[in-house]
Amino acid sequence: MALRLLQQRREDGGRAVIAAEGDAAWIVPGVETVYDLASRAIAAGHTLAAAVEAAGRGDAVDPAAEHAAGRLAAPIAHPDPAHLIMTGTGLTHLGSAEGRAKMHAAAAAPEAQTDSMRMFLEGVEGGKPAAGQTGQQPEWFYKGDGTGTVGPGDALTMPAFAQDGGEEPELAGIYIIGPDGTPWRLGLCLANEFSDHVTERHNYLWLAHSKLRQAALGPELLVGPAPEHVEGTSRILRGGETLWEKPFLSGEANMSHYLSNLEAHHFKYDLFRRPGDVHVHFFGTATLSFSDGIRTEIGDIFEIEAAPFTLPLRNPLAQAEVKTVAVKAL
Structure with a gap:
């Protein structure tokens, strides 16, 4: 199953990264943007997928619901x-x-x-x-x-x-x-x-x-x-x-x-x-x-x-x- 990354618009004006595979989706702890996640992966010599796995899994999230609510950014x-x-x-x-x-x-x-x-x-x-x-x-x-x-x-x-x-x-x-x-x-x-x-x-x-x-x-x-x-x-x-x-x-x-x-x-x-x-x-x-x-x-x-x-x-x-x-x- 392909990994997908999304950026959530938080109520405080910040961002959070969502990782999704198949029907499962979760917040990626410790990073606010995909840019930060990619920079971390390059510095560590990891793939993006490996960087997501190393970060662990935060709260579960429903990307379709976030999309419908207008809480997804580019x-x-x-x-x-x-x-x-x-x-x-x-x-x-x-x-x-x-x-x-x-x-x-x-x-x-x-x-x-x-x-x-x-x-x-x-x-x-x-x-x-x-x-x-x-x-x-x-x-x-x-x-x-x-x-x-x-x-x-x-x-x-x-x-x-x-x-x-x-x-x-x-x-x-x-x-x-x-x-x-x-x-x-x-x-x-x-x-x-x-x-x-x-x-x-x-x-x-x-x-x-x-x-x-x-x-x-x-x-x-x-x-x-x-x-x-x-x-x-x-x-x-x-x-x-x-x-x-x-x-x-x-x-x-x-x-x-x-x-x-x-x-x-x-x-x-x-x-x-x-x-x-x-x-x-x-x-x-x-x-x-x-x-x-x-x-x-x-x-x-x-x-x-x-x-x-x-x-x-x-x-x-x-x-x-x-x-x-x-x-x-x-």
Whole structure:
């Protein structure tokens, strides 16, 4: 049974770590955050699972009840949000080029192959290299820092200037950088890599603008080997009714890249191996409501669920108020 880690919001404003295996779940004594637990494991030369076992078992807890009561936070955070880096890769899933190609094909001649399709096909050809080799470089984007991370139940708030707020149901890898610069993968969580697809569709060179948005992380951090096949459902609720629903697939069996290849191309940069930093890296999706002609509205609720995760990720859509920003000469 896979170990799952969750972070509980305590009434005093602090945090507690919940460990869950199968139907059993308990408070992990002696640590307040998953970040602290991971740091302890690295220092001791233990796995996360071994660190949980060494800590013993505190009070039993019901994760579903905590989730329903709104007492679960995102499963990872950094004490200084500026040291949590959100990034991602696109065009990594079999079928993921179709929606992107539709988005950008209008700008190309009918016989021309879009940059998106070329990048996707290069990934299909070289994204799963032989052991010990580095494969094709994927698309990569910067998404923000820890101030843009929201947890289950929290609103996904698009900026006042945004043209769209659309869901992207994905897996996200969660990493911490050890004291010697080694990246350690803590596990995977469900995620909504929230983006502005209208802005992206206008011009692919605006992809960077479209990605500078918040992102939601599901309540559970799945520890241990990454599952080969993840199958779930992404839906949008409006007024209590299902507006749109579609299955989505993830895991390496459904991807054109190995996770190790995506990780190698991210952490090859010295900047991303700064000791103590946390990285949340989104692995991409092939399923978007935008590709099916859906335009979201304020108040819509995004819902993502997938086994082997046991709890869904739900987030309402909101929009920030207009802010006037003026640069002053100093």
